[in-house]
Amino acid sequence: MTSLGVDFGTTRTLVAAVDRGNYPVVAFLDAAGEAHEHFPSVVAELGGKLFFGLAALEAADRGGVLLRSFKRLLAAPECSGSQRVCVGAVDVSLFELLVGFLGALRVALVERSNLVRKKGDDAFDAVIAVPAHAHGAQRFLTLEAFRAAGFAVKAMINEPSAAGFEYSHRQPRTVSKQRTRVLVYDLGGGTFDASLVKVDGLSHDVTGTAGLNRVGGDDFDAVLLRTAVKAAGVDESELEARERAALLQQCRDAKERLTPQSKRVVLDVKGREVSIAVDDYFAAVTPLVESTVAAMRPLLGQLDAPAEALADIAGLYLVGGGSGLPLVPRLLKERFGRRVHRSPHPAASTAIGLAIAADDDAGFALRDRLSRGFGVFRDRNAGRGVAFDPIFLPEVSLAAEGVVISRRYRAAHNLGCFRFVECSGVDEVGEPRGDLLPFAQVLFPFDPALRKGVKLDKVAVERRGAGPRIEERYTVDAHGLVEVQIIDVDTGYQQTHRIGR
Ligand SMILES: Nc1ncnc2c1ncn2[C@@H]1O[C@H](COP(=O)(O)OP(=O)(O)OP(=O)(O)O)[C@@H](O)[C@H]1O
Ligand SMILES: [Mg+2]
Structure with a gap:
């Protein structure tokens, strides 16, 4: 049995393995043999067949119809496993879609990854996660889909709690007798979650959670697209679906390449080159970051004095791929001061924390709370x-x-x-x-x-x-x-x- 932490994300699914006290992030190989430290959370239809992950991106390149961010369907209040989802010409239930995706992930782990396993051992036990604010149907469907896809699920915990494990594994010294709480700030592709995690030795107790079910990196891409389209003098409605998807991908790539030194972003809109000042883009997405700060308010009592609000908190820990945008740590440091830490692997923090939770020898204990x-x-x-x-x-x-x-x-x-x-x-x-x-x-x-x-x-x-x-x-x-x-x-x-x- 190989033990894993699996972070099924809205845009990317990350897997970390348990390997004698280390938690390496698994790399997946695409058709060209190139390694990716994530499995894209996408599905595509081509010729009446469904493809998942890297194979879905490849199918889309060959003219297939791509569906992204289907994890968001789970967050809808009315979501059910039997609800129908159309992927191009194929109509499946949401549950079948999830099992298909997670089954493809399991096959990719066995056949197209750098995961080290004992020979002939294809069994995986996994600790998995859901957004802290997930409702019952969302938790139930996630758990059942992992099981139906062939994973032995050891535990399902809240995403930010897992990041809390990674923090105290990495920065045990910042936690002291006076400062026992870590505020985990997780800006993902589709969701924002914040959690207060009380650290007491190896035991982690989630004492509060807050979040936004529908704010994430996807929205930052959409703002860049709107800014680019406007700068090109094009009406957004003039973009065909395929053009829009390609431009959105361009925006996502450009956004992910931004560094604190970047001055301009150059994009190609309908063959026209547009150059956008990074400051203008950051101004346009500041309200999104502000909305995450506002969502944390219930966890921070006296937010009028933000620096003091963190006084008894060991650290505000930034995780999730979305925290990779330089604006995010900058704005949060302006607000909350020195105690803001960015995970060295913001996108993999949850998966690594889940692997730590899956490691019986790590001895971490987690007492989670119902968040609804x-x-x-x-x-x-x-x-x-x-x-x-x-x-x-x-x-x-x-x-x-x-x-x-x-x-x-x-x-x-x-x-x-x-x-x-x-x-x-x-x-x-x-x-x-x-x-x-x-x-x-x-x-x-x-x-x-x-x-x-x-x-x-x-x-x-x-x-x-x-x-x-x-x-x-x-x-x-x-x-x-x-x-x-x-x-x-x-x-x-x-x-x-x-x-x-
Ligand atoms: N260096 C970077 N700079 C800015 N954004 C980044 C960077 N790297 C990744 N992202 C963004 O992070 C998001 C994905 O983050 P992550 O993998 O944590 O989300 P997820 O787990 O798929 O989603 P969720 O947690 O909402 O379910 C995407 O929007 C991606 O564009
Ligand atoms: Mg995530």
Whole structure:
């Protein structure tokens, strides 16, 4: 068995291996035999067939239709594994797409990478990650797709927590008795995540998370494209899809080549050369960086005095490929001072941290937290009102053996109506706030006469005298996935609900 950390990113998937206390980043070979320290998170259709990763880029060069950033589909509140995705002429479910991609990644690890394995050993165990703000369906689909693609998943943790491992592995000395917290700033291709990680020896406890599900390096590319198109005096709508994709790729490459010394970016728009001042480009993307600073606000109490806000923090650690843009460390250092550190491998930090977590000999322990709350709306007064019961608050600590919460009562109605939801927060009076995501809508027959062959949605809810004794059991597992059981304690009749099943 080979142990890996796999960071399935929006634009790039990075893999780091566990190799006797080292965590080398795996390089993948393209058709020309050139090595790339990432596997592109893309799919292409050519001749009715799907290609993934480097093979997808090659298929696109031969005229295939390329789809990027499909990980973003998982972040949508209404996402489900069965939702259809069109890749050129091929129509697949989102789940099939994920399994196809991760399966191709596994094959590439075996056949076209520099990963050192024991001869004949094609089995991988992996620690994987999801954005800190991932909702239940997103966590569930990610986990199931990795398993279906043939990875033995040891653990699934939040992306910034993994970067926290990499930080304390690399910079253990910055952590002191007074400064035990690391603020991980992860600007990826599609998402921004920030996490406060409390470091105590080898144990890392995520004490807070914040983030933006839809801000990342892709948006910085789009701004450069708009700036270039404007400078060329072209209307964006004049670009054909293929032209736009090629220009976007040009913008991404140019952006990634920027150094703190760069003065101008030169691009080719419809055969016209345009030269853009880097300062103008940075001014245009400053609001994007500002939005990440604003998103961190809940983690930093007194942001009015930003330098002091970091006083008891060992470091603000910049990771994610997007942090490679010189503007990002510059702006953050202006704001927060010397305690801003950039990872030497911003794009690989999460994968390396995951490999550290996958290494039994490293002895790192991680206690993660649920980053969303979970609760239920129950009908009250024979369906004339609802009341919200927050079951798990967003910051509940996740334990390996799961956390269980029960509610026991005597049913007062013939039929129970439960609307289970995930929410991004719960306010002081216990009402859900922020995004609300439906988890399941459940009708539970308290009246035994309703338990066989009755269409429950046609039944009127009535108040009855004392009904059966009911227990609701809520379990949240180490991956943050919730299971709900409703049990008639007297007869043992029960229903179980899990997300995505
Ligand atoms: N040197 C660089 N300068 C600026 N941006 C860079 C650099 N290198 C990579 N990027 C950008 O980083 C982004 C990819 O970052 P990363 O690999 O961390 O994201 P991801 O993990 O794929 O996405 P996410 O974490 O959002 O799911 C891309 O937008 C890419 O253009
Ligand atoms: Mg990432």
